Amino acid sequence: MQELTLGDFLRARRAAVAPGQGDLRSAPSRRVKGMRREEVAQRVGVSVDYYVKLEQGRRVTPSDNILHALADVLELDEAAHEHLFDLARRDSQPKPRHRPTQRVSLGMIRLMESLGEVPAILTGRRTDILAANPAARLVIDDFHAIPARERNGVRHVLLSDKARLIHRDWEASAAGLVGMLRMYCGRHPNDPRAAELVAELTAKSDAFRQLWSERHVAKKIILDSKVIEHPVVGPIRLHLEAVQTTEDREQTLHVMMPDSASRSALRHLNKLAGDR
Numbered sequence: 001m002q003e004l005t006l007g008d009f010l011r012a013r014r015a016a017v018a019p020g021q022g023d024l025r026s027a028p029s030r031r032v033k034g035m036r037r038e039e040v041a042q043r044v045g046v047s048v049d050y051y052v053k054l055e056q057g058r059r060v061t062p063s064d065n066i067l068h069a070l071a072d073v074l075e076l077d078e079a080a081h082e083h084l085f086d087l088a089r090r091d092s093q094p095k096p097r098h099r100p101t102q103r104v105s106l107g108m109i110r111l112m113e114s115l116g117e118v119p120a121i122l123t124g125r126r127t128d129i130l131a132a133n134p135a136a137r138l139v140i141d142d143f144h145a146i147p148a149r150e151r152n153g154v155r156h157v158l159l160s161d162k163a164r165l166i167h168r169d170w171e172a173s174a175a176g177l178v179g180m181l182r183m184y185c186g187r188h189p190n191d192p193r194a195a196e197l198v199a200e201l202t203a204k205s206d207a208f209r210q211l212w213s214e215r216h217v218a219k220k221i222i223l224d225s226k227v228i229e230h231p232v233v234g235p236i237r238l239h240l241e242a243v244q245t246t247e248d249r250e251q252t253l254h255v256m257m258p259d260s261a262s263r264s265a266l267r268h269l270n271k272l273a274g275d276r
Contacts, residue, residue, distance in 0.1 A: 004185055006087040007057040012215040013074045014040055035073075044069040062088055079183060083217040086186040104131045105247060112253070117266040119238065119256040122245075126194050127153035127180050130251065138269050139228055139236060139256075140166070152197065153177045158205045168227040168235070178211040179218030186217070220252065232272065233265040 015034035041051040044066060053060045062070070067088055071081040102124040112120045112133040119136035121143075123129055129151040132143045141162060143151050150156075154177040157163045157170070167173050185194050201208040220242040228236045238256035245251040258266055 005057050007055045010055050043073045079217045079219045083183050083186045121254045124251050154181050158208050166229050172223050176218050176221035179216045183217040233269050236262045236265055
């Protein structure tokens with residue numbers, strides 16, 4: 001799996017920090033993008049040599065206090081903060097054990113079906129699509145018709161022609177899903193199926209290669225709302241909520257609630273499906 005080291009992440013985020021006002025980073029003669037190593041080390045309170053070792057991937061185990069300080073200096077959000085700790089603690093993690101295939105509980109299936117015209121998708125490890133209720137299959141795609149091994153959120157958004165057509169905010173959706181995959185890979189670096197997925201997307205998608213290189217991480221799709229350009233009923237505006245399940249913390253239920261104007265479109269879509 002590519003570019004999932006602490007050093008890579010630190011270099012990328014250091015370069016992404018915007019120049020500040022009235023300090024060395026804003027000087028006209030500055031040639032370094034973002035912050036210098038010396039600046040990061042000074043603000044974190046470590047030696048330059050120590051920080052350089054972190055970026056070079058040498059055997060240094062930073063304390064929690066240093067990691068928290070790095071997160072503050074590099075202006076990391078909550079997801080990136082967690083990812084920083086995941087990467088820093090990888091060597092001390094126990095060897096991965098075989099994990100059983102994720103299952104969807106009967107209660108979850110009943111809950112999703114009870115939502116009626118409200119689309120809902122349940123994702124698991126690697127953004128795998130574990131279940132989709134009838135409304136989601138009508139609005140987004142008929143995931144039941146897709147081979148089980150290919151039912152994956154990142155894969156669908158990046159490699160499906162239909163996804164590019166219907167998602168008005170396709171770029172933001174893709175960025176959020178790639179960020180979720182990167183965060184998962186940082187936490188589970190030895191997952192062979194994740195490595196296969198990253199390799200496939202790297203080979204097939206220019207957009208994935210670009211997004212993956214940016215090292216953005218996310219705990220959920222970054223959008224609060226989205227618009228689906230449905231080919232039959234037209235635009236459907238949806239408000240997004242993501243909820244982790246209590247039975248399996250690696251399962252997330254994504255509920256897409258239509259606004260008042262879109263509810264009639266969904267009713268019409270459901271009626272057409274029922275007539276067929």
